[in-house]
Amino acid sequence: LLHRLGLLRFIMPELQRCAGISRENLREGENLFEYILDLAGSLPSDLNLRLSVLLYNIKSISHLDEKKEIIVKILQRIRFKNAVIRKVTVLTKEDWQVLNFSKKMNIRQLAVRIGMENLEDIWELKKALIRGSRSSERLKSAEIERAENNIRETLQERPPVSLKDLAVNGKDLIELGCKEGKELGKILKKLLEIIIDRPELNKKKILVKLLIENEENDR
Missing domain, CATH: 1.10.8 (Helicase, Ruva Protein; domain 3)
Structure with missing residues (x-):
């Protein structure tokens, strides 16, 4: 709605710019802005998760010297609370594409970097990417089931990660x-x-x- 009304450029111009960007991995005729909205819409109704999707993709098209700071700058400009800024910063510092939940050791290594308390949230983001990928539904279901079993067991075991x-x-x-x-x-x-x-x-x-x-x- 903000995009259609022309108001998005005043609130988050970085996201507005995504409307003019296309990528090889996107569906035919789809631009990055549409892809981001679809991805955000597939997530649970959680502010931190949806902000993470918006800002992760903005970060991906930012200049190299801006990447580290741009997420914090945008959230501070829109006056989000520090707790939101900290959470979103943690969730977006990882490369979701390469995250591997197929082994519990990989999950423990991830927990060292982001904390056990963020595992389920970052998995929701990774899961959204899996569901939106071009893999067969059978492969997607198998990957998600294996990952969720590993995450559940890891959280139950509470392994040492710090x-x-x-x-x-x-x-x-x-x-x-x-x-x-x-x-x-x-x-x-x-x-x-x-x-x-x-x-x-x-x-x-x-x-x-x-x-x-x-x-x-x-x-």
């Missing part, structure tokens, strides 16, 4: 003889990488043993 989830902390490492400072942080990050791959190792005794073995190998 340093605060580790079974050891900086104090434990210092007691083992590690020096305070940057090296301590590097060790903790390395341990996190290990347990992202194998969450079952996140036990204090096991992590301490790994540290001791690593020190012995370095000698």
Whole structure:
């Protein structure tokens, strides 16, 4: 409606410009603006999700030096609350096209970057892309079912995805003889990488043993 009335250019001119852009992956005769509206309309009625679709695609056509800032600038200009800005920024920093939910390890790695609390929302965005793709309905259904099973199991398992989830902390490492400072942080990050791959190792005794073995190998 805003587009038809000519008002969109005053509110979000960046989105207005999408009306003149076509892409190879779009349906014949469809422009980027129409594609964005269709994608947004296929999502649950959630402000953060629909804003994310609008701004993700605006970001994709922005100049390289604008990409990092343009989403925040637009949301601040329209005077959205900081909570909305933070949420949308997190959801749009990932490349939805390459997100892979076929393995739980990939989901854990994603959770490290965006937080477990954002997994279901970013999946809704990825799912909208899958449903709008040119793959067969059978392949789409299989991909969605597998991904949703993996996400559900991951959320139930609550695997460690941040340093605060580790079974050891900086104090434990210092007691083992590690020096305070940057090296301590590097060790903790390395341990996190290990347990992202194998969450079952996140036990204090096991992590301490790994540290001791690593020190012995370095000698």
